[in-house]
Amino acid sequence: MDTIETQGVAMPRLGLGTFRMPGVSAQPAVESALSLGYRHIDTAAMYENEAAVGTAIAGSGIHRRELFVTTKVWHDQLAPEALQRAFATSLEKLKMDYVDLFLVHWPSADMDIAATLTAMERLREHGYARAIGVCNFNMPMIRRAVEEVQVPIAVHQVEYHPYLSQTPMLQYLRSKGIALTAYAPLAQGRAASDQVLENIGRKHAVSATQVAIAWLLGQDGVIAIPKAARVESQKSNLEAMSVRLDEEDLALIAALPKDQRFVNPPFACDWNASD
Template structure:
């Protein structure tokens, strides 16, 4: 398996100021492990870290950023406001609490985690705009939004919607959403880009991986990059963090891309009862 540890942060493609490969921290709940994985990723070259209020690990993520020998301004840091905190005043209060836990005085990107719970487009996004105006956040994002939610958000939000973070991988290709976001200039960010491990069982991905002396994880991440989608794979061990990082050196050819594009599965891994897809 070819591993290219000489890759540097300058090798990471950039989407309007956001590194297109990041470290996801969902379900990385052990504080010391989370701190160590964040520090390991940053020292390896990652410059994009993603967390959320609901993950319960913002303090550990912040500790990992402090532990790494990387300047705060070189780290693209994103978190998400949970559905119970989406009333305007709660957005303001909980975001300041998140910043305190993370140990930072600004966030590069703040997401609405789901269009659910206390979400009200005008009030919620108005609060995010207020945070942006006062310099607490640099970009406004949403997560798990379908095109109809994005359309409403853009109508009521005074600031641009920078990104939409959704589940996306070769077994859930999000064609309609990708087309909409491309037309509207909204960055797509893929969580669960390895389909919670099921990419390792897909014959097309494993065949392509063998062809390139790579891993199926690297193939999935390289395919997303070819689609101009930012990926934030969750990883805790140094080996997995390194394997994902090495995906930056993998170049898929046209045949590889077509073969993955032809996968017609709709295998959603994350679908809570408040998800738009479950309505």
């Protein structure tokens, strides 16, 4: 499995997303993914499946050091004491002594970015999280986190797929040595039936979804975590790692609309905010 080095940790380029796999439904998906060779599992307190993820990992027989486990704290638990309690609960559910990556799931309007990230950094310093990061920050927020608070952000996880440009964000993160993790990399299933991606796939004897994943993984500093409950989908996503798109393919994907955001809850930040 290819990895990206960020803030001293090696992060597998392809992971298993577990959003919308609540409760025990996540366990068989994680078990099959691990048996196929996945070593990066992404969960969150809000997904309500940390216990199932932990059970699957504990029963896998794979040494903990070989795995990369990400979890996240919800936006109503960002005050330092609440964050520490939430993190302790996540560790207990996961049945782990540490996680590899701990993220702010969504920023909140009233969060104290410095206080939140400083509390997370303490967890990292004490070995409870090997790395820390954020999700769903806009440009002013990520700049403040990196340049003003100056904690070692390893990853920024955002929605990223062939229909949504993250070029300014990606350029900034690359300049700071921070990895970008693409969630909803298949645009919540829309990529599977896209005619352009299907045509490219036919040329390479692969599926449209494999083209979408290959497009992401072909970019410097990008990690993808497609959700896949079925073994067939998990295998397909793994196989996408060997797909090599050419300049013609990339030009066709570049011509797709790049302003389609599908994850935009009421509490999301202003994506168009500028410094």
